[in-house]
Amino acid sequence: MALGLRSITGEPVIDRENGEELMRVQPGVDIALANLPRESPGTLYITTKQVIWVSDVDKSKGYAVDFLSISLHAVSRDPEAYSVPCLYTQIETEADEDLNSDNSDSEESTQVHDLSIVREMRLIPSDPTQLDSLFQVFCECAELNPDQNNEEQEEEHHDWIFSADQMEDAGAEDEDYLSHNPTNTLGHSNGHQDLAHNILELQINDERFEDAEETEHEGDDSHHH
Structure with missing residues (x-):
């Protein structure tokens, strides 16, 4: 129209x-x-x-x-x-x-x-x-x-909201997907699952980083004793 x-x-x-x-x-x-x-x-x-x-x-x-x-x-x-x-x-x-x-x-x-x-x-x-x-x-x-454009934008906005369970499920699916598709890297978007996987991966890496810091501090403390 x-x-x-x-x-x-x-x-x-x-x-x-x-x-x-x-x-x-x-x-x-x-x-x-x-x-x-x-x-x-x-x-x-x-x-x-x-x-x-x-x-x-x-x-x-x-x-x-x-x-x-x-x-x-x-x-x-x-x-x-x-x-x-x-x-x-x-x-x-x-x-x-x-x-x-x-x-x-x-x-x-x-x-x-x-x-x-x-x-x-x-x-x-x-x-x-x-x-x-x-x-x-x-x-x-x-x-x-x-306005159809506004409706589509609202739907896209809602689609970007993930719960913790959704991110974990999507992350598990992506791990299986990546094992069969090694060329699908972080630089290539694969829709919502990739986004959830990347967020989950960042969270896991943050936790590992915190664990590493704790281990390092424990090692430093042992040297002081």
Whole structure:
């Protein structure tokens, strides 16, 4: 699924066959993309997978963005941040590395022609009291579309946690493995078992080192007597 904002024409298309559901329809919503002037008025459609805005003035003009592309959403009521209360969103794009967000002049001139690099979207309801409920719907839909990269990182993090028993078992398995595969040395990773084995090996070596120190001290003491 492509990242970023995209242009749509006509009424919103909802993929009900794949489980997409309409969660909220909010009329009277203006939209402002990046640093461009706000567009008004329009109707906001929030589904379980995407956010869609369609102009009331020109029904053939609209924008859509998947929740997977929305990295942040928040209610903004600070007039220094924006002139009117709005629902502020940040959008992940495929061109993030190529565009300098501080260069607002080039951003404004470029984004008119290429929606895929728009990083910010503000939704401005005519009734500001609707902001909190819109924010809540955004939260619910965002939970239905978790970031797969974050999930994979969490799984990888948990996989690196070993108990003492696991390290001992993995160490025994690795000893058998190494006896049949002598070329598999410390410099070549063999997944979690190698890591556990290396940790266990370091612990064993530390214990041997401590034993050696004790023996040496005992020898020194015997010389003094």
